[in-house]
Amino acid sequence: MGSMIAARDSSSRRKNYTQIILYGILICFLLFIPLFFQSPYVLHLFILTLVYIIAAASMRFIMTSGQIPLAHAAFLGLGAYVSAVLSKHVGLSPWLSLFIAAFVAMGVGIFISFPFARLKAFYYAMVSLFFGVGLLQAIESLGKLTGGLAGITAIPTLFNTASKVPYYYCFLALTLVSLVILYRFEVSRIGWNLKAIDQSYLVSSSVGISEVKYRVLAVAIGCFFVGLAGGMYANYNVTLSPSSFDSSVTLWMIIYVTIGGMNNFSGPIIGTAVLFLIPQYFSGLKQYAPFISAAILFLVIFMFRNGLVCIPGLLMAFYKRKKSTSKSR
Amino acid sequence: MILSIKNISLYYGKAMALDNVSIEIEDGSVVTMIGANGAGKSTVLRALSGLVKINSGEIWFSGKRIDGTSPTNIVKMGIVHVPEGRRLFPALSVMSNLELGASLRKDKAGIKKDMNEIFEHFPRLLERRNQSAGTLSGGEQQMVAIARGLMAKPKLLLLDEPSLGLSPIMVDELVPIIKNINQTGVSVLLVEQNIGLALRVATKGYALQVGKVVMQGDIELFKSSDIVKRAYLGD
């Protein structure tokens, strides 16, 4: 038994090293992207991917507590509109409004999740869906501030330049910091308690984990980051319209999470990167482009039940089996 | 032999649940399988009724190999599993529960006759035939579960912990019930943690411990053995 633990220990340490190296390569690659891709449009897509990665990762964080937040895109919109209105009409610096937006989204999240914490699974999902629709309509009806259905334009930007490169680096940094914080939360005691609530709220409450407290906490943290992502989007994109945040966007975020892999922290990151970028490549197909997205969905969901993140594991297992059969011969 | 299980092994993921288990049941006998929680008794029954797939070994039932057969076909062949915790349909009436036991039978007259017979044997169920099953007491629910199993006209009845959650008096009532069933020619495989009940009705026994058969033989052997005590206490 003791030797087994030791063996696992050394192999996990080795795995840690390879992981660090892999992350290093990945981050270097990300740093060099503006050099590889000079086209502003491609850089624009990468910037949007970063925004959606924060949104999807924060959504997954809420989902670990067993709540499916179908208002998540509306919260992205809330963050975006708050930051846009504060920086345009109130005249705050976009850098400040960005973080105020995150706190506002968190505040609204906390405010609704106290009453909503009584609702289980499906009911929570549906009520949050309805709330999201309502929130968006509220934003739409404040026409003087938000421009209504037509949207808001001329939002002050973060940088005083037409180049997209500073945005890319700034958003990359914000995304990495957000992900690290979310990851720290997930592997902390809070993360474990959230998963315990998801498994069984009865058992977890019997061992003294307050269900309401942790469910609210999950929503608060998730909404903070999605609000931040919204603010980033607003002060980058210059214009906003409600349709960018409707419930179909939420559904796509769920898809990013599921296709990437719900059970793994990197799932939403991979899922967003793959599902947001690949269909863009086919955008020349115009009205046929959605079929590409759908094809990817079906392909992944039928072939890799646990999402894209399980591919390395599957390859590894395949490689090992091949090695062991060749050895036995 | 109505049933012979030959060296079956079964894994749940990487965890081994059954390790080379072999069990034989003679036609018309009552065989018991005892063991502590997690010994793999229920898993044997689940494998028999096709709910889980075995990884290796063979299961033969009256001359046919049945591992890999669908649960529906297994019931059709005459193996009926009365599961642990009864798993009645709580919102349906006792009558409907019994009717569902006869889901695969086409002979309406026979079903009617069998149901009357069951009500003769279990007069308490006759009183409660229109009540929903979820409202019955634990003992009554167990009777419905066994009666529902009988409605399928089994050749082999698998009883999983029928004594679970019953009062000692109710457990005593199970003895004649199981013996009666056996006298009509139905073989019984009884899984029990209540060793007293098992020893009173069975003629042959198997003791399981962490997925392995650790003892088998005539029931008299079990009555005199102190291994039984250990298997029962599960250390």
Place this chain on the structure above:
Amino acid sequence: MAESTILLIVATIVNALVLSSMYILLALGFTFLFNIMGILNFAHGVIYMIGAYICFYMATVVGINQWLALLISVAVVGLFGIFMERFIFRPFFGNINSIIVVCIGLITVLVNAVAISQPYNVQVTPAFVQGILKVGIVSLSWQRIVFFLIGVSLLILVLLFINKTKQGLQMRAVAQDLEGAILQGINVHFVSALACVIACALAATAGSLMGSYLSLTPYMGNDIMIKVLEILVLGGIGSINGVLFAGLIVGTLDAVLPIWLSGTATQAIMMLIIIVILLFKPQGLFGKEVRA
């Protein structure tokens, strides 16, 4: 009371009844799938849309009788139900996230396929029933009355089926205890497929009729799906009584609120009402503890 007020009230009542009965047909099918397979078929609205378009296509392009077109649509979509059970629901049993993904995939494919193949203008299936019923000052189109009667009679048929037949009993058994049902030898796949066929056929019927009552768009399924979800949440998911009751409420609100409010405001008010009710009754009006 002014004549126009009476006319408005009668028209609204009839409209409420027609809408309610159509919503209930859809929500009932959705509930079937939920109870029997534990899945939430978010593609139910799109099935409804496909049903509507098949009927429309048969009745206008092919040019056969509308009722025949309706039957063909029901048959085709019903068969599609078998396909859905086997290839979409069975592989993802009990995995709600994957079901959402597969449903979105299905919705994307079907909606876009219809959107591309159809010309961009308002399309309406020709009326199933001509003529107007006159009672005193009130005049009602026969079509509305017939639609309502079809809705009610299908509802009764389905309820009779689940409560009186052997297959219906088996369905209820599967809904209450899946493993218990398997151990009785009930062929769960068959029962599930049957539930899918019924659910899809009901959706196709509602779609075909609504294609004549309102108009057809490739996105008609999304709107009705929201209605179905509202009904399910309000009534308590899994409860058939809940579907009937909440269906009437939602259908009525849908007929009444637009008299004073705009379309989006109607939606918002409805959702607000539902959220408030759920805060007091977290399992919906008729709900029990749920599986998913």
